[in-house]
Amino acid sequence: MTTNRPADRPARAAGLPVGVIGGGLGGLAAACTLAARGHGVILFEKNPWLGGKAAVLEQKGFRFDMGPTILTLPRVLERIFAEAGQDMHQVLDLRRLDPQWRCFFDDGSRLDLHENVQRMASNIAAFAPGSQRGFGDFMQLAEKLHEVSEKFFFWRSVEDIGDTLDLKKNFDLTTLRDVLSLRIGATVAGTIRRRVRDGRVAQMLDHFVQYVGSSPYNSPAVLCGIAHMQTNGGVWYPMGGTRAVPQALQTLAGELGVDLRPRTGIRRILSDHGRVSGVETDTGETIRLAAVVSNMDSIRTYRELVGGTPAATFGRRWKSEPACSGVVLYLGLDRTYEQLAHHDFVFSADPKEEFDWIYRKGEPAPDPTCYIAAPARTDPSVAPPGGDAIYVLVHTPYLRPHHDWRRMLPEYRRVIFDKLGRCAGMRDLEKHIVFEAALTPADIHERYQVLDGAIYGLASHGRFFGAFKPGNRSRDLKGLYLAGGAAHPGPGMPMVLMSGWIAADSLDNDLTTAPQPTDQVTA
Numbered sequence: 001m002t003t004n005r006p007a008d009r010p011a012r013a014a015g016l017p018v019g020v021i022g023g024g025l026g027g028l029a030a031a032c033t034l035a036a037r038g039h040g041v042i043l044f045e046k047n048p049w050l051g052g053k054a055a056v057l058e059q060k061g062f063r064f065d066m067g068p069t070i071l072t073l074p075r076v077l078e079r080i081f082a083e084a085g086q087d088m089h090q091v092l093d094l095r096r097l098d099p100q101w102r103c104f105f106d107d108g109s110r111l112d113l114h115e116n117v118q119r120m121a122s123n124i125a126a127f128a129p130g131s132q133r134g135f136g137d138f139m140q141l142a143e144k145l146h147e148v149s150e151k152f153f154f155w156r157s158v159e160d161i162g163d164t165l166d167l168k169k170n171f172d173l174t175t176l177r178d179v180l181s182l183r184i185g186a187t188v189a190g191t192i193r194r195r196v197r198d199g200r201v202a203q204m205l206d207h208f209v210q211y212v213g214s215s216p217y218n219s220p221a222v223l224c225g226i227a228h229m230q231t232n233g234g235v236w237y238p239m240g241g242t243r244a245v246p247q248a249l250q251t252l253a254g255e256l257g258v259d260l261r262p263r264t265g266i267r268r269i270l271s272d273h274g275r276v277s278g279v280e281t282d283t284g285e286t287i288r289l290a291a292v293v294s295n296m297d298s299i300r301t302y303r304e305l306v307g308g309t310p311a312a313t314f315g316r317r318w319k320s321e322p323a324c325s326g327v328v329l330y331l332g333l334d335r336t337y338e339q340l341a342h343h344d345f346v347f348s349a350d351p352k353e354e355f356d357w358i359y360r361k362g363e364p365a366p367d368p369t370c371y372i373a374a375p376a377r378t379d380p381s382v383a384p385p386g387g388d389a390i391y392v393l394v395h396t397p398y399l400r401p402h403h404d405w406r407r408m409l410p411e412y413r414r415v416i417f418d419k420l421g422r423c424a425g426m427r428d429l430e431k432h433i434v435f436e437a438a439l440t441p442a443d444i445h446e447r448y449q450v451l452d453g454a455i456y457g458l459a460s461h462g463r464f465f466g467a468f469k470p471g472n473r474s475r476d477l478k479g480l481y482l483a484g485g486a487a488h489p490g491p492g493m494p495m496v497l498m499s500g501w502i503a504a505d506s507l508d509n510d511l512t513t514a515p516q517p518t519d520q521v522t523a
């Protein structure tokens with residue numbers, strides 16, 4: 001394979017390689033970008049597979065994506081492939097899904113979320129007369145907020161407001177308008193409910209912030225921009241499953257010469273005179289490196305791998321709350337449910353109460369919202385003929401010390417089955433199961449080495465600064481960069497891919513402008 005490595009970025013094979021800790025989507029994106037720019041790259045992953053949460057489960061003729069199932073903003077992935085001069089569409093067969101979600105409400109009503117805003121507004125006019133105008137207003141605001149995010153937050157390392165706005169230098173009327181449009185101090189739920197009267201439509205819109213595992217009642221209004229990112233950019237399914245994404249990145253990394261080391265955990269990041277100098281593996285091997293991108297959870301990276309003064313200064317700035325966790329049921333069935341679309345939400349009766357259980361009380365909600373992925377509608381290869389591979393995800397609180405999911409799972413499984421029977425017409429579900437597996441918050445914690453079982457890194461809570469995450473270029477240790485759901489710009493497939501790109505871009509720029517460390521430096 002040939003790559004279009006820009007001529008002004010010569011291969012840096014002569015210097016020390018750079019390291020990437022963790023082979024999740026953020027780590028893979030960073031490794032590919034760095035290798036495409038000519039760096040020697042070693043990627044360390046403690047698990048036997050690459051892709052992190054984007055893992056796959058294959059059993060008895062069924063195939064399940066174990067983690068992410070909804071792919072949005074594929075242009076982020078396109079940009080990573082473009083770094084290597086490749087067209088992503090040559091290696092991934094992406095199918096655009098419309099309706100994007102099917103919504104089942106507790107009162108028995110149903111509403112499909114379509115990507116076309118005008119079509120959606122007329123469907124809402126029929127479904128909840130009087131709410132279409134508010135929906136239109138909300139989508140206009142979402143578009144503006146998405147535009148502001150693109151301008152101030154995306155594609156660069158950001159940790160706080162000072163990284164986005166230089167008020168002394170750039171302050172003008174346009175910036176003032178952008179700042180005002182952020183509705184600073186308003187929450188997602190408040191912003192929605194000020195416009196949309198119908199509780200069901202509001203509940204559907206609330207769920208865009210479930211992509212970041214946070215309560216719409218505590219999240220800043222800027223996150224309403226996610227609605228426009230999805231309706232405008234589309235919801236996509238990679239044929240072969242979401243798993244096809246890390247597989248394509250792994251192939252790209254291999255072609256670019258990344259030294260991929262699965263089954264290699266890292267227990268320390270080594271530093272010398274305030275600068276990263278290498279890593280120590282779980283088996284005690286030390287490897288000298290010019291710089292490191294950590295795709296491990298950012299809080300745990302500092303606490304467990306860095307320590308000392310950098311961890312203390314980072315810890316003073318980031319006393320962060322984990323995002324939510326979740327329970328996933330993987331159900332191989334000998335029948336299909338015609339009422340299901342590819343992506344479905346079976347909503348709770350009372351969203352405020354549900355979010356209060358998950359995010360304030362810290363206990364699983366007694367009446368949860370269940371998300372169902374039923375990908376056989378797009379990709380029949382996920383189940384044997386006549387069968388179905390159903391994935392059910394319910395968000396739960398991050399792990400608390402008293403949560404014992406071995407004891408809690410059987411009881412909560414019952415709650416989930418009752419909900420699906422009552423609200424999605426799946427009363428005979430249990431009779432048709434031929435294969436069943438589950439993932440609990442405790443499993444998520446163990447498998448992916450995250451913070452208290454969090455699926456989506458750090459919660460985006462806080463009316464003013466909830467959208468900020470630790471920046472991709474460390475302020476506390478030179479030569480350390482962060483990628484993944486617990487770093488800027490946050491969780492979800494497109495954002496972690498972007499975080500990997502930003503970490504790599506920052507590292508590349510820093511090494512280009514500073515003299516490279518060589519083998520002569522002592523630890």
Ligand SMILES: Cc1cc2nc3c(=O)[nH]c(=O)nc-3n(C[C@H](O)[C@H](O)[C@H](O)COP(=O)(O)OP(=O)(O)OC[C@H]3O[C@@H](n4cnc5c(N)ncnc54)[C@H](O)[C@@H]3O)c2cc1C
Nearest residue numbers: 022024025026046052053067068069070266484485492493
């Ligand atoms: C059930 C579930 C459903 C989801 N649904 C969606 C969805 O529909 N759409 C969406 O966009 N997002 C979804 N997400 C979120 C999305 O999967 C994540 O935001 C994203 O995959 C996280 O990528 P990451 O780069 O942060 O790393 P992770 O996937 O967390 O990977 C980090 C990797 O680092 C490795 N690692 C950690 N510490 C070390 C160490 N010390 N040494 C070596 N290796 C280490 C881990 O083993 C892991 O492989 C979902 C997640 C889950 C779990």
